[in-house]
Amino acid sequence: MLDGWRNQQLSRNLGFGTVNSREAIVRRFHTFAGAEPWEWSAAHVDDFFTELRAIRGLTQSTLLGYQLALRTFLAYLVDPAYGWPEECQDRFGTHPTQVCHEWNTARHTQDAIAQPKKRALTWNEVQDLFDHADNRVERILSEGRKGAVAALRDAVLLKVSYAWGLRRNEVRMLDTIDFGFNPKAPSYGQYGVLYVRYGKAMKGSPPKRRSVLTIPEMDWAVESLVQWIEDVRPQISGEDNPALWCTERSNRIALGSVSNKFNQFRNELGFVSGVDFHSLRRSYVSHLIEYGYEARFVQEQVGHEHASTTSIYTDVSSDYRKRVVQNALERIAGRAVRQGRNEEAEP
Missing domain, CATH: 1.20.5 (Single alpha-helices involved in coiled-coils or other helix-helix interfaces)
Structure with a gap:
């Protein structure tokens, strides 16, 4: 059943990561229920998600993802085109049914379901964050310890994420060749445009590409970026490694390490838990609006499909x-x- 469901999802061009995570959720439900799919009931669903919400404290968005995975798997099983109802009836005298209904699962009724505590950073918080990251580099150097290169990389990564309004994976997947010349802003040299190649993908589609212009209010980030690319990065990166952010072993940094480093700085600075790495992107949107940029321009910069999404991010x-x-x-x-x-x- 899982193999067939996997093939169905892959034929829809869904990513392997999405398919694997959905399969893991179904396996987890299977273990919890202690029964086979043709024996599952609505009571199993109620008990499973009650535990996830009340005991394990899953967020609303995560709960929706779990329910979507289970509902999709059962929709595959009950579809006559795949023959599982007849097969189960012949073998076990019963058949699988859809046990995820409107009355026992949550509904996705709005575009943004982030917790209210999620917010943009204030101007002072942005400055405090960057100062803290820079001071960490200086402290390591003054103490003669290892790790100054990684500390500088983390500091510049945070600045680039904010200065071009990038998501976590977008900044992680940047290569050194992803910057270009903007003839309307020649003073920025080859850093007048940032070409995002791994933007957030729509379901069943490849990563969405976009170009982000360097704006005058953020040109301070160019200096830090040039220092990293030209002076520091060559010390740890091999010639055949295109990654902008690499480890001292010349590998591309892991996705989790991006958030972990931000969370470390957040805790050290005493920011509230609602501030996360994505707050840099929220701050970019909010601050561009405050600078006086048109909403349509901001929407294009951050790659939002709809203007309403950009308005949700705005926290002036x-x-x-x-x-x-x-x-x-x-x-x-x-x-x-x-x-x-x-x-x-x-x-």
């Missing part, structure tokens, strides 16, 4: 909102003054 400061209101009041007052002058000028 109270000072920015006050400036918007003040500007609106000044415009209204200006129109009133002009209107009054026009009325006085009438014969």
